[in-house]
Amino acid sequence: MLYYIGAISLILIGLYAVLVKKNLLKIVIGLAIVDSGLNLLFIAIGYVKNATAPIFSSESLTADKMVDPVPQSLVLTAIVIGLAVTAVALGLVIRLYDHHKTLDINKIRQLKW
């Protein structure tokens, strides 16, 4: 349960940063925190109490003593995707800074929503 609460509060902290902060870099950091929270949540779903890594390392290790490996492999993929999105976001922030000489989102908005 604790894992779920931790992961969900990470997601909420990230959402807060994205929605409230005015600095572009803080928004990108917020996105990264949301990603981490989601990944931890997924790992927590696959967790089995007192279980170990799903590797057939010894004879006594049976399937009910292992955590679910599927969320772990999915999270690996999700981490890579999150990294790519963050990289693109930072690239765009650099470009916006070059054009506007500021990171304040209120001073940048030119296109109408």
Added chain:
Amino acid sequence: MEFSPVHYIAVPLFAAFLIPLVGKVSKELVKLIPGLVLLYLSYGSIMLFPKGMENPIIEIIAGFKPPFGIALYYGATAAFLVTLVTLLGFVIWLYSYKFIIREPIEKYYMLFMLLITGATGIMLTGDIFNLFVFLEITAIASYSLTAFLRDKDSAEAAFKYLLIGSFSSAFFLLTVMILYTYTGTLNLADLASKADMIPANAKGFALLLVIVGMGIEAEIFPLNGWAPDAYSQAPSPIGAVFAGIVVKAAVYAFIRIIFLFFKTPEVLHFIVIIGLITLIIAEMAALRQHQIKRMLAFSSLGQMGLVILALGIGTTESTSAALFQMFNHAVIKAMLFFAAGYLVFHSGSKLIDSVTGLGYDKPITSFFFSLGALAIIGLPPFSGFWSKLNVLISIASEGEILIIVLILAASVVEAVYYLRIIGKLYTRKEIDSNPRRTPISGLLAMGILAIVIIVIGIYPDVLTQWLQPAAENLLNSEEYIQTGLF
């Protein structure tokens, strides 16, 4: 070597990796590779199309049978849409050939290939997490291409798109988690067969996440704020890609998930309503635009609203009409973006007013624009007429007169702003004739699309015979589950 559905994903992905390397040797080769890839895929599509229409082809990856491994599902709907994507992709490449002259060319084509990979992947995959991965591939390539022109506005549009897109992917990942937690599987067919295992409140939450998450990508009001900026700031061929390929893939994924897991009368009713609202708001917004590409973008949102509305009606007729409308929108909107790209280029300004008189100075480009505009309004004898008519007939047979009235009202608004541009194009005005001409590859691309619009307009049966099986495949979850699992 026989063509198999894996090639749709593997070949463009491989080309995307190859292009930057080839770019170190020859720029000309960089331009040619995407064309060859898309030509190969188009050829394969035409070969594979009749087979996929008859029986779904299940392609097993890496020898793990579904539901354990990832499988590709090439059914009638996927066959129809993938064929559309590859053929349209080829035409877009043809147009880009002379249009994209600004460096870095190899990055443009690399991202273009990634977009094709992502879009075909979304349509083909039979695995929900795989769907997420392809959505992200498409999204990341789209963000970067939006910022391709390196000016202030495009960077801002791309950042906005990225911010909203990240929410979309987070919500979708959460959906995948919920579905996995309760069913323990990721295969779409297997998931659908176990959909009863999900408790009602978790299902409701998942539905909310799907509508918000996929609604962003499928450009449903009020989640489509990013779209007009991205469409208008990206290079024109990429505007065509967004309208013709990316949004089609997203709408397909959205509707496939809704039909598989959440197909209840209430949900379908809700989809009809959001489609209708999207249509009306977008058409009203399009009327107020001063920039030609922004106007096209809003018009595109409206058209997709119509498609979503027709899909929400949920009968075989309305679904096949929606697929027909998707096809027409892809072809016609691509042509409008192509023509608008050169109109903007010739007039040197993005504003609608600046095209005044171009109809005499640049007759061919203006002609194509006018043809596209008349086709998208839905005038006979163009293809747009039949799809709009089919949508209206399918709604009429359900007896929803109010919806028909509203669609017709939106069509009138649409006609007003398109005819306004045609009127401006053919208003006589002394302008300095500039020597720049629309290059032959651009004209060829528009010519191909124009022929398609007219031929389908005169002989709609060429296309409509394929719509029935495609619509049935999309609607029939039972068949999807049976064929997807052996």
